[in-house]
Amino acid sequence: MPRYEDAEWRDSMRIRFDYTNMLADAVGKNRGTTEDELDQMEFRLSAGLDVLRRRRGPKDLAWMDLPYQQETVEEVLAYAREVDGVFDDILVLGIGGSALGVTALKTALLPLGSDYLSPERRRRPRLFVLDNVDPDWVMPTLQMLDPERTLCIVITKSGNTVETMAQFLIARAWLREKLGDAAACHLVAITDPARGALREIAEREGYRTFAIPPGVGGRFSVLSPVGLVPAALVGIDIRELLAGAAYADQLCSVRALRRNPAAMNAALQHLAYPRGQRISVMMPYSQHLRDIADWFRQLWAESLGKQMSTLGKRVNLGPTPVLALGTTDQHSQIQLYMEGPPDKIINFVAVERFAEEGPIPAADPGEEEIAYLGGHTLAELINVEREATAIALTKAGRPNCTHIFPEVNAFTVGQFLYMLEMQTAIAALFFAVDAYDQPGVEAGKNAAYALLGRPGYEEQAVEIRSAEAARPRKIV
Amino acid sequence: MPRYEDAEWRDSMRIRFDYTNMLADAVGKNRGTTEDELDQMEFRLSAGLDVLRRRRGPKDLAWMDLPYQQETVEEVLAYAREVDGVFDDILVLGIGGSALGVTALKTALLPLGSDYLSPERRRRPRLFVLDNVDPDWVMPTLQMLDPERTLCIVITKSGNTVETMAQFLIARAWLREKLGDAAACHLVAITDPARGALREIAEREGYRTFAIPPGVGGRFSVLSPVGLVPAALVGIDIRELLAGAAYADQLCSVRALRRNPAAMNAALQHLAYPRGQRISVMMPYSQHLRDIADWFRQLWAESLGKQMSTLGKRVNLGPTPVLALGTTDQHSQIQLYMEGPPDKIINFVAVERFAEEGPIPAADPGEEEIAYLGGHTLAELINVEREATAIALTKAGRPNCTHIFPEVNAFTVGQFLYMLEMQTAIAALFFAVDAYDQPGVEAGKNAAYALLGRPGYEEQAVEIRSAEAARPRKIV
Numbered sequence: 001m002p003r004y005e006d007a008e009w010r011d012s013m014r015i016r017f018d019y020t021n022m023l024a025d026a027v028g029k030n031r032g033t034t035e036d037e038l039d040q041m042e043f044r045l046s047a048g049l050d051v052l053r054r055r056r057g058p059k060d061l062a063w064m065d066l067p068y069q070q071e072t073v074e075e076v077l078a079y080a081r082e083v084d085g086v087f088d089d090i091l092v093l094g095i096g097g098s099a100l101g102v103t104a105l106k107t108a109l110l111p112l113g114s115d116y117l118s119p120e121r122r123r124r125p126r127l128f129v130l131d132n133v134d135p136d137w138v139m140p141t142l143q144m145l146d147p148e149r150t151l152c153i154v155i156t157k158s159g160n161t162v163e164t165m166a167q168f169l170i171a172r173a174w175l176r177e178k179l180g181d182a183a184a185c186h187l188v189a190i191t192d193p194a195r196g197a198l199r200e201i202a203e204r205e206g207y208r209t210f211a212i213p214p215g216v217g218g219r220f221s222v223l224s225p226v227g228l229v230p231a232a233l234v235g236i237d238i239r240e241l242l243a244g245a246a247y248a249d250q251l252c253s254v255r256a257l258r259r260n261p262a263a264m265n266a267a268l269q270h271l272a273y274p275r276g277q278r279i280s281v282m283m284p285y286s287q288h289l290r291d292i293a294d295w296f297r298q299l300w301a302e303s304l305g306k307q308m309s310t311l312g313k314r315v316n317l318g319p320t321p322v323l324a325l326g327t328t329d330q331h332s333q334i335q336l337y338m339e340g341p342p343d344k345i346i347n348f349v350a351v352e353r354f355a356e357e358g359p360i361p362a363a364d365p366g367e368e369e370i371a372y373l374g375g376h377t378l379a380e381l382i383n384v385e386r387e388a389t390a391i392a393l394t395k396a397g398r399p400n401c402t403h404i405f406p407e408v409n410a411f412t413v414g415q416f417l418y419m420l421e422m423q424t425a426i427a428a429l430f431f432a433v434d435a436y437d438q439p440g441v442e443a444g445k446n447a448a449y450a451l452l453g454r455p456g457y458e459e460q461a462v463e464i465r466s467a468e469a470a471r472p473r474k475i476v
Numbered sequence: 477m478p479r480y481e482d483a484e485w486r487d488s489m490r491i492r493f494d495y496t497n498m499l500a501d502a503v504g505k506n507r508g509t510t511e512d513e514l515d516q517m518e519f520r521l522s523a524g525l526d527v528l529r530r531r532r533g534p535k536d537l538a539w540m541d542l543p544y545q546q547e548t549v550e551e552v553l554a555y556a557r558e559v560d561g562v563f564d565d566i567l568v569l570g571i572g573g574s575a576l577g578v579t580a581l582k583t584a585l586l587p588l589g590s591d592y593l594s595p596e597r598r599r600r601p602r603l604f605v606l607d608n609v610d611p612d613w614v615m616p617t618l619q620m621l622d623p624e625r626t627l628c629i630v631i632t633k634s635g636n637t638v639e640t641m642a643q644f645l646i647a648r649a650w651l652r653e654k655l656g657d658a659a660a661c662h663l664v665a666i667t668d669p670a671r672g673a674l675r676e677i678a679e680r681e682g683y684r685t686f687a688i689p690p691g692v693g694g695r696f697s698v699l700s701p702v703g704l705v706p707a708a709l710v711g712i713d714i715r716e717l718l719a720g721a722a723y724a725d726q727l728c729s730v731r732a733l734r735r736n737p738a739a740m741n742a743a744l745q746h747l748a749y750p751r752g753q754r755i756s757v758m759m760p761y762s763q764h765l766r767d768i769a770d771w772f773r774q775l776w777a778e779s780l781g782k783q784m785s786t787l788g789k790r791v792n793l794g795p796t797p798v799l800a801l802g803t804t805d806q807h808s809q810i811q812l813y814m815e816g817p818p819d820k821i822i823n824f825v826a827v828e829r830f831a832e833e834g835p836i837p838a839a840d841p842g843e844e845e846i847a848y849l850g851g852h853t854l855a856e857l858i859n860v861e862r863e864a865t866a867i868a869l870t871k872a873g874r875p876n877c878t879h880i881f882p883e884v885n886a887f888t889v890g891q892f893l894y895m896l897e898m899q900t901a902i903a904a905l906f907f908a909v910d911a912y913d914q915p916g917v918e919a920g921k922n923a924a925y926a927l928l929g930r931p932g933y934e935e936q937a938v939e940i941r942s943a944e945a946a947r948p949r950k951i952v
Contacts, residue, residue, distance in 0.1 A: 017952040019800030026947065096807025112613045113673035116602075116620060126592075132804045133861075134763040135834030135854035136884075137588045144592060163803055165846045166836050166857055173837040197845040204842070218807075261952040263587070278817065279755070279796055287610040298808035306810025318816035320755055322798055327639055328608045330920065331572025331694075338779025338916030340794035341754065357556040360642050361649040366680070369673040370641045372930040378611035381642055381928070385609075388923035391940060395919065408612075440814030444806065445873065447864035452857070454848040463866060471502065476737040 004243035004411050013244070013411050014251070015419065017261035018402040021394045022268050022345070031342060031397045033271045035182050041267040041430070042257050046428040061436075062215025063421060066223035067245035067414075070209075073238060076225060079208065080232040087151040088119060090233050091141070092129045093167040094226075098190075098217025098222060099131035100295040101227040102155075102416075107291040108237045108413045124235045125151075133163045134313035138170065147178040151233070153188045155226055157218050159196015159243040162448065168198070217436050219299050222417055237410045244414025251415075252422035261403075262422035268401065269345065270430040277345050277399065280319045281337070284349035285326035285386040288408045293349070296420055297321040303435040305426045310432050317431060327385045334389060338396050339421075346393060351388055353407045354379045361368060480719035489720075489887050490727070491895065492880040493737035497870045498744050498821070505816060507873045509747045512663050517906070518733050525731060525739075526907035537912075538691025539897065542699035543721035543890075548686075549714060552701060555684065557706040563627040563662075564595060566709050567617070568605045569643040570631035570702075571693025574666075575607035576771040577703040577893075578631075583767040584889045585712045600711045601627075609639045614646065621655040627709070629664045631702055632732050635672015638924065644674070655839065664924040666701050693912050695775050697895055699907040713886045720890025727891075728898035738898035739880075743878065745821065746906040749795060753821050756795045757813070760825035761802035761862040764884045769825070772896050779900045786908050793907060803861045805847040810865060814872050822869060822876040826862055829883045830855045 003009045024032035056064045092102050106127050115126040130141060151170045157166040175183035176220040190201035194212035202209045207430050210225035221227070223245055228238045252262040269280060280300065305318030328347070337344055358378030365370045373381075386402075393400050405412050428435035450461040479485045532540045564841035568578055582603050591602040606617060628647045632640040651659035665678035669687035678685045686701035697703070699721055703716045726740040738938050745756060756776065758769040781794030800809050802824070813820055834854030839847045849857075862878075869876050904911035926937040 018949055019952070020947060020950045023950065045693045052778060095804060099804075100808065101811060111616055111618055113604075113620060128589075132763055132801065133834070133854045133858050134761075135830045135832040135858070137763040138854055139834050140587055140831040144589060160845060161807075162849070162857070163807075163861075166849050166852075166854060169837050169839060169846070169849060170854070171835065182497045192484065197843065200845075201840075201843060219601070259952060264952050277821065285610075287608055287613040301809050301812040301816075305816035307815035315819055316815060318812050320798070320812065320816070320819070322796070325608065328571060328575075328935060330917065331637075331639075332576065334920060335916040336777040336796065338781075338919065339783035340777075340781035340796070341792055343754065343796070354611045356611040356615040358609075358615050358646065361645050363645060364677075367673065367677060369676075370645070372612050372925075372928060373638070373642050373645060376642075376928060378609045378614055378642060378646075382609050382611070384927045385639075385920075385924050388927055389920045391923045391944070392920035396916075411728050438811045440811040440872075443814065444810060444865045444868035447867050448861050449848075451864055452852060468867070471496060473494055474496045474499065475664055475892075476495070476735060476740050 002240065004240050009401050010243075010247055011410070013406050013415070014247075014259070014408070015412055015415055016404040017264060018404060019268060020263060021390060021400045022272075026394050027397045028400050030275070032399055033268055036302070037271050038257060038267060041271070044312050044430060045257050045260070045263050045426070046255050047265070048426050049253065051429060052425060057441065058215055060215055061425075062213045063217070063220035063223070064218035064249070066216065067242045067249055067418065069224075069242075072225060072228070074240065076210070076232050076238065079229070083151065083233070088149040089145050090127045090151050090153060090230060091145065091172060092127070092130070092153045092155060092230055093164055093170070095131045095161060095163045096298060098155035098157065098161070098164065098226055099129050099299055100291075101132070101222025102127075102230045103129045104222065104291040104295040104417070105227055105231045105236060105241075105413070106234070106265045108288045108320050108408060109140055109231070109410055110234060125233060127230060127234050127414050130167060133166055138167060142171065142174050147175045147186065151186055151188065153190065153230055154198060155190040156196070156198055157192060157212050157221065159198035160447075162452075165197060175205060188229065190229060215461065219302055220421055222295065223414070240410035241414035245418035246412035247411070248415040248422065252419055260417050263426050265347075265401065266423045266430055268429035269319060270427055272345050272399065273317070273403050273431075276343055278319050278323055279344040280347065281322045281344055282347045283324040283326050283329065283383050284351065286349065286351045286405075288324075288407065289349050289351070289405070290323075290325050290405045292413070292416065293323045293325075295417075297323055299420060299424050303428055304431040304433060305440070307440065308433075310434055315433070317433070326389065329383060330385065330389060337393065337398060338448075342356055344398065347397065348386055348390060348402040349405065350383065351405045351408055351445045355407075477863050478716065482715050484831060486719075486723055486887070489736070489882050489885070489891070490723075491888055491891055493740060493835060493880075494878040494880060495740060495744060497876045498748075503869050504874045504876045505822065506751070508875055509744055513747050514733060514743060517747070520906060521732050521733050521736070521743070521902070523740045524902050525729065526906060527917060528901060532744065534689065534691055536691055537844060537901075538689045539693070539696035539699070540725070542692065543718045543725055543894065548701060549703070549718065551685070552704045552708050552714065555705070559627065559709070563601050564625040565621050566601045566603045566627050566629060566706060567605070567621065567647070568629045568631060568706055569640055569647060570605070570775060571607045573697050574631035574633065574637070574640065574702055574896065575605050576767075576774055577698025578603075578706045579605045579607070580698065580767040580771040580893070581703055581707045581712060581717075581889070582710070584764045585707070585886055586710060588763055601709060603706060603710050606643060609642055610790060618647065618650050623651045623662065627662055627664065629666060629706055630674060631666040632672070632674055633668060633697065635667045635674035635676075638921075653697070663737045664705065666705060695778055696897055699890070716886035717890035720887035720896035723887070724894035724898065725892040727934060728895055738895050739902050740878065741823075742899045742903035742906055745795060746903055748821050748875065749793070749907075752819055754795050755798055755820040756823065757798045757800050757802040757820055758823045758825065759802050759805065762825065762827045762881075762884065763801075765825050765827070765881070766799075766801050769799045769801075771893075771899050773799055775896060775900050778914050779904055780907055780909060781916070782909040782911075783916065786910055791909070793909070799885065802865065803858060806865060813874060818874065820874065822874065824862055824876060824878040825881065826859065826878050827881045827884055831883075
């Protein structure tokens with residue numbers, strides 16, 4: 001029996017959310033939230049959960065059911081078995097929601113730095129996520145890899161993302177040059193089940209394909225094949241990952257605010273916004289969890305950063321997510337967080353048990369200044385530093401809260417990802433914005449199409465050129 | 477003759493600063509700066525440059541003279557020659573200002589991903605910068621390396637940084653276990669010339685040492701041995717780097733605001749702050765320049781984020797630096813930057829000529845939807861996307877500016893680093909804060925010492941424990 005089927009084990013892996021230092025009691029009345037304010041959110045939470053329950057399902061909020069896609073999991077695992085040992089390197093071509101989740105899973109769940117190990121010690125393919133079109137990164141990466149031993153996974157929900165399709169054309173030519181028609185066996189497409197350029201090409205050329213369910217937007221897709229396929233190929237336990245997500249689904253459906261971690265944080269962030277606390281820092285004290293905070297940046301920014309409310313009012317709102325890393329950023333950002341404007345909330349992420357202890361040896365005789373370190377462990381040190389930082393921030397009237405991982409494993413990571421998705425969905429209901437659109441990116445996309453000479457954008461190209469020519473550049 | 481001794485070449489490598497889209501003309505009167513406002517800054521700039529000129533020198537602002545330390549350069553290069561071929565791996569132990577600069581130089585100036593290449597293709601040691609105390613990162617990193625072929629460079633200005641000294645104790649024991657007394661030959665100390673635990677230990681045990689000049693603070697130390705030693709060991713041209721910094725020193729000493737790029741950006745950021753534009757995003761469209769933006773986060777946040785002004789007034793000010801990466805973060809943050817609250821300035825960093833072009837092959841017949849990509853290059857694509865994003869942001873009334881690198885090389889990188897240091901120094905004078913202290917980090921440090929049981933902190937430990945016990949935790 002896998003451990004995640006044991007209810008006791010699952011409860012021992014519950015991520016707890018400590019919001020003590022978000023309250024007015026801790027940081028002062030004009031900086032923190034009162035219990036009364038929280039009480040007033042109870043009703044809105046209940047209404048919000050009703051909305052989510054109603055919209056949940058394949059035709060609308062399909063991401064909510066991703067933890068339960070048994071068939072997809074079988075399909076993904078079968079493919080992983082099929083290609084086991086065939087490839088030395090997995091190269092993901094994708095950007096935004098098609099890359100951040102994969103990177104988050106890789107960093108969280110593979111041994112850190114293990115891609116530097118020899119194949120014998122690694123015993124799995126390396127995983128590279130190429131989420132930019134910088135030629136000085138793309139070209140050397142291909143030159144480094146052997147097409148015969150590389151699998152390219154092309155991920156784009158629409159099937160038309162300009163960066164990803166440009167990379168695809170380059171990678172396909174690179175594979176064909178060495179492999180000819182066999183290139184098709186080195187390409188996997190993860191995209192819409194029916195539409196888009198990538199779907200068409202993949203079907204014509206016979207690539208292996210996986211479908212992103214239609215109702216699942218890019219930033220909510222990490223638990224779909226977008227995250228599952230690359231994860232399974234490098235040996236991450238995707239069943240345990242989804243079991244963790246299902247566990248979070250339970251926790252975050254509770255109607256009592258004080259027992260629902262996702263709703264509680266959504267409420268706290270929402271209540272902080274009108275107080276001018278508009279910057280939301282996520283600061284894991286764990287190298288493994290760093291890229292989950294980066295994944296969350298997209299989720300939070302694109303879902304909540306909106307011009308129009310769902311009531312049709314122009315609001316231009318949205319908290320700004322910021323990624324920081326403990327203890328590293330204590331030596332970079334904490335000065336500002338302590339003494340700068342009181343415009344931030346710090347969301348710490350703590351790990352109770354690390355895989356390693358990292359015992360610190362005693363200093364030599366005569367090394368009195370650092371003798372106090374001996375006998376401690378790095379695990380203790382990193383947690384003491386987090387605790388000390390939280391204490392100092394609280395004393396300075398800077399609100400902060402802490403997500404506490406019992407340990408980092410596929411179950412807790414799946415749990416956290418789903419919890420943050422729920423937090424975002426609930427926060428969007430509180431803020432009254434649509435969590436699932438991104439109208440603000442269209443203008444830039446269209447301008448890029450115009451400048452690239454895509455058919456249909458000729459007029460806009462002329463318009464841009466003349467507007468730019470009319471405004472003299474100011475350059476130092 | 478090295479190319480940087482040619483004045484014409486140097487001028488061809490000048491980084492330009494385009495601030496067109498920061499002006500009221502481009503983004504509207506309540507969002508942008510007017511020429512009048514800039515005129516009013518001329519006098520303050522002149523006064524500010526006088527202050528810097530007066531304070532410049534070994535006893536105060538020693539960082540300003542780092543481009544000219546001929547002797548140090550000789551010493552560093554002699555050491556690099558001495559150990560050439562001896563080590564496969566360089567492991568830097570440091571945090572904050574002792575790590576961010578090294579990482580910025582590594583990412584900017586070594587081929588991306590080249591640490592994955594075989595030693596024969598790489599022809600230099602790998603470089604790892606271990607800037608955290610997470611045991612799940614530190615321990616596997618050591619396990620991966622061979623002590624006989626590894627050089628550990630321990631960097632801490634004070635010589636007492638808790639994270640770095642904890643790592644030092646672990647790394648020293650790891651070296652000693654395999655090498656015995658020869659461990660000392662695998663340790664380099666970069667620290668204060670006279671004080672601190674690391675200096676004492678290094679001298680007693682006979683490590684190779686390099687001095688951080690006393691007047692140089694951590695976040696202004698990248699052009700001291702802190703950055704130069706690791707850079708030289710992996711083959712970065714540190715003479716060219718410093719020549720670039722010296723060139724920036726000239727550019728940024730000009731008294732006319734409109735001809736001084738550092739002063740112009742400092743003025744623009746200062747003028748934007750009272751308009752509520754308090755988030756300063758640096759967004760390079762270059763994978764190589766990503767970690768310079770991360771280095772800048774510390775420089776900007778710690779230098780300007782202050783509770784007290786230099787006039788003794790409580791101000792609690794400081795813009796919040798945010799790192800974004802183009803085009804990657806177009807798919808993560810641009811929705812918020814376009815439609816969210818108008819609280820940001822976007823500082824793009826552009827590269828005119830990449831080392832690679834990245835030609836995009838033509839699509840196959842029948843692939844009409846992506847046919848427009850064929851014949852373009854990735855270099856074009858990334859620049860078109862940046863241009864399109866700047867156009868869209870400007871149209872939406874979001875101020876933005878662009879630093880333009882002719883290309884990325886040691887000269888332009890040195891130039892940019894020094895320019896940003898000057899920008900920070902000048903901005904601090906405009907904001908009337910001390911750029912060189914960090915009083916806000918003391919409280920957290922002391923709390924950590926107390927929790928670790930360091931002698932002398934017993935009372936504070938008792939105080940913390942009782943304060944924490946008195947406040948019941950609120951946990952979901």
